[in-house]
Amino acid sequence: MKIGILTSGGDCPGINATIRGVCKSAMNHYGMEVYGIHNGFRGLMDGHINRLTEDSITGLLTLGGTILGTSREKPFKKTSAPDGNSKSSQILKTIKDYGLDCLVCIGGNGTQKTAAKLMEAGVNVVSIPKTIDNDVWGTDISFGFDSAVSIAADAIDRLHSTASSHQRVMVIEVMGHKAGWLALYSGMAGGGDIILMPEIPFDIRNIGDTIIERLKKGKPYSIVVVAEGINTPDGKKAAQYIAEEIEYETGFETRETVLGYIQRGGSPTAYDRNLATLMGGHAVELISNGEYGRMVALQGNKISSIPLIETAGKLRLVTEDHELVVQGRRMGICFG
Numbered sequence: 393m394k395i396g397i398l399t400s401g402g403d404c405p406g407i408n409a410t411i412r413g414v415c416k417s418a419m420n421h422y423g424m425e426v427y428g429i430h431n432g433f434r435g436l437m438d439g440h441i442n443r444l445t446e447d448s449i450t451g452l453l454t455l456g457g458t459i460l461g462t463s464r465e466k467p468f469k470k471t472s473a474p475d476g477n478s479k480s481s482q483i484l485k486t487i488k489d490y491g492l493d494c495l496v497c498i499g500g501n502g503t504q505k506t507a508a509k510l511m512e513a514g515v516n517v518v519s520i521p522k523t524i525d526n527d528v529w530g531t532d533i534s535f536g537f538d539s540a541v542s543i544a545a546d547a548i549d550r551l552h553s554t555a556s557s558h559q560r561v562m563v564i565e566v567m568g569h570k571a572g573w574l575a576l577y578s579g580m581a582g583g584g585d586i587i588l589m590p591e592i593p594f595d596i597r598n599i600g601d602t603i604i605e606r607l608k609k610g611k612p613y614s615i616v617v618v619a620e621g622i623n624t625p626d627g628k629k630a631a632q633y634i635a636e637e638i639e640y641e642t643g644f645e646t647r648e649t650v651l652g653y654i655q656r657g658g659s660p661t662a663y664d665r666n667l668a669t670l671m672g673g674h675a676v677e678l679i680s681n682g683e684y685g686r687m688v689a690l691q692g693n694k695i696s697s698i699p700l701i702e703t704a705g706k707l708r709l710v711t712e713d714h715e716l717v718v719q720g721r722r723m724g725i726c727f728g
């Protein structure tokens with residue numbers, strides 16, 4: 393049996409550990425052949441594919457990024473470009489030419505959508521959720537998230553000293569696309585005083601009041617954690633907008649930091665390595681059972697899977713009743 397494997401969308405810690413999990417169990421346990429497809433779905437268009445061997449997957453457990461390369465290619469996206477519809481037919485041709493029996497697609501929301509389209513086109517597909525944003529619907533956690541939370545929490549820890557030494561407000565912007573998971577988890581772990589997420593509307597006066605209240609309690613400094621996806625006027629960058637508004641509202645000296653791609657880089661945490669390994673192994677188990685059209689998922693403490701069609705096009709967002717929000721509010725943290 394021949395499996396094709398690809399990684400698509402933004403890179404994140406744990407992708408290589410997943411590739412390793414898929415390859416090792418497919419080759420060692422099931423006697424399958426694995427083919428690496430390069431640069432996401434683009435590799436299926438230009439035929440950039442090679443057989444993976446024990447040698448080519450050595451040292452992957454701790455390695456950041458993806459050895460297969462990635463892209464944000466969306467071959468099924470409707471386009472008026474002349475080559476628009478030919479992309480999907482080229483993909484089907486490549487799969488046939490290489491004699492691939494099925495595909496393992498590792499990626500975030502966009503990838504789940506494309507994988508579902510491939511399934512509808514008759515391809516045997518199994519997908520694995522990967523994103524630092526943790527916004528793939530149907531899985532409690534995507535690998536990459538824990539590593540990004542650790543990096544962001546460490547960055548927030550380091551801002552505390554400048555905040556207290558200079559008696560400033562420090563605003564830190566973290567990623568997350570349209571979801572606030574990364575801001576919520578890193579903000580809580582890093583002891584943020586104000587945490588702003590796209591899912592919870594904010595009022596700048598409440599934020600100002602929180603900062604003034606802290607001053608009255610003898611804390612003339614605050615840490616504000618802002619998700620990149622919060623609503624700002626005229627598309628202004630989240631941290632810049634919030635920092636300007638805080639300075640205007642409170643008169644406090646305010647500084648902003650945008651953490652950026654550092655959140656996506658480097659070695660996965662031990663948690664992500666194990667999650668990635670388990671998810672990779674489960675994908676191969678699904679293939680060996682002929683259970684296609686499914687996305688591997690973590691539900692509670694159990695690795696299972698859901699139909700791809702259920703997750704495609706949906707987002708997993710923070711809700712006001714999430715236990716970290718409820719507990720944070722009880723502790724006096726301002727969420728907007």
Ligand code: F6P
Pocket residue numbers: 402500523524525567568569620656
């Ligand atoms: O989806 C992951 C993510 O890191 C988002 O949080 C961020 O908005 C986006 O990717 C930016 O990535 P790129 O610049 O690679 O498109």
